[in-house]
Structure formats: structure tokens, C-alpha cells
Amino acid sequence: MINVIIVAIVIVAFAFAGRRAIQVFSGKRDCCGGGACDTGAKRRQRPADLSEKNYPYQADLSITGMHCENCANKVAGALESAGGAWADVDFRHGSAHVFAKQPLDQQAMRAAVRRAGYRVAG
Numbered sequence: 001m002i003n004v005i006i007v008a009i010v011i012v013a014f015a016f017a018g019r020r021a022i023q024v025f026s027g028k029r030d031c032c033g034g035g036a037c038d039t040g041a042k043r044r045q046r047p048a049d050l051s052e053k054n055y056p057y058q059a060d061l062s063i064t065g066m067h068c069e070n071c072a073n074k075v076a077g078a079l080e081s082a083g084g085a086w087a088d089v090d091f092r093h094g095s096a097h098v099f100a101k102q103p104l105d106q107q108a109m110r111a112a113v114r115r116a117g118y119r120v121a122g
Contacts, residue, residue: 047086055085055099059106062121063113066091071118078116079109094121 066072072091079087085100096113098104110120 046080047084050086052099055101057100057102057104059098059100059104059109061096061098061109061113063089063094063096063118064121065118066094074116075113075118078112081112082108 063075066075066089068091072089075096076087076089079085079089079096079098084102085098085104087096087098089096098109113120
């Protein structure tokens with residue numbers, strides 16, 4: 001009898017996991033569950049000035065591990081957290097274009113992306 005109960009629980013768990021996977025891969029749900037990639041994520045604070053001409057320093061990064069818009073927002077927020085910069089992140093292409101008013105520190109950007117849970121390729 002106990003074996004039947006355990007098998008039933010396993011089947012139910014697989015059914016829920018399969019349903020979730022189908023929703024994610026079909027685009028009906030994002031991989032992170034909506035809102036933010038994790039419950040501790042801060043709301044992204046973009047600078048008021050988004051005119052590219054006011055940001056003489058720019059960098060392009062190739063980022064792996066992003067699967068949805070929430071992932072891109074988390075990476076952008078991490079890159080923007082130092083202040084004086086903003087990032088245009090595209091999860092579909094795995095890229096980030098960072099605009100800054102001060103010279104950019106490549107190591108600091110890589111560290112910020114890594115702390116957000118992603119990796120800079122190359």
C-alpha cells in the first residue's frame with residue numbers, strides 16, 4: 001500500500017513539473033515566475049537621463065544564462081547598481097550594452113553580472 005502512495009506522489013510531482021516546463025517553453029510563462037528572478041531582487045532604478053549622447057563611455061558584454069525579460073532586468077539592475085550608468089540588455093541575443101559617464105571598469109561589470117547569477121562570456 002505504501003508503494004502505491006509513493007508512486008502516486010511521484011506521478012503528481014512529475015505532472016506539475018511537466019506542466020510548468022510546457023508553459024515555460026511555449027512562452028506562456030517566464031522561467032523566473034514573473035516579477036523578479038528571485039524574491040530578494042531590488043526594483044531596477046534607471047537614471048532619468050537616458051540620452052546616449054550624454055554617456056561617452058560604452059561597453060558591450062556577452063552574457064550567458066538569461067532566459068527571459070526578468071533575467072535581463074536583473075542583469076541590467078546589477079550593471080546599473082554602481083550608479084552613473086545604464087544598460088540595455090537583450091536576453092534573446094545574450095547581450096548587454098552599457099552606457100556610462102565615467103570610464104567603465106570591466107572587472108567590476110563582470111563581478112556585478114556574476115553576483116546577479118549570470119556569466120560574462122569571453
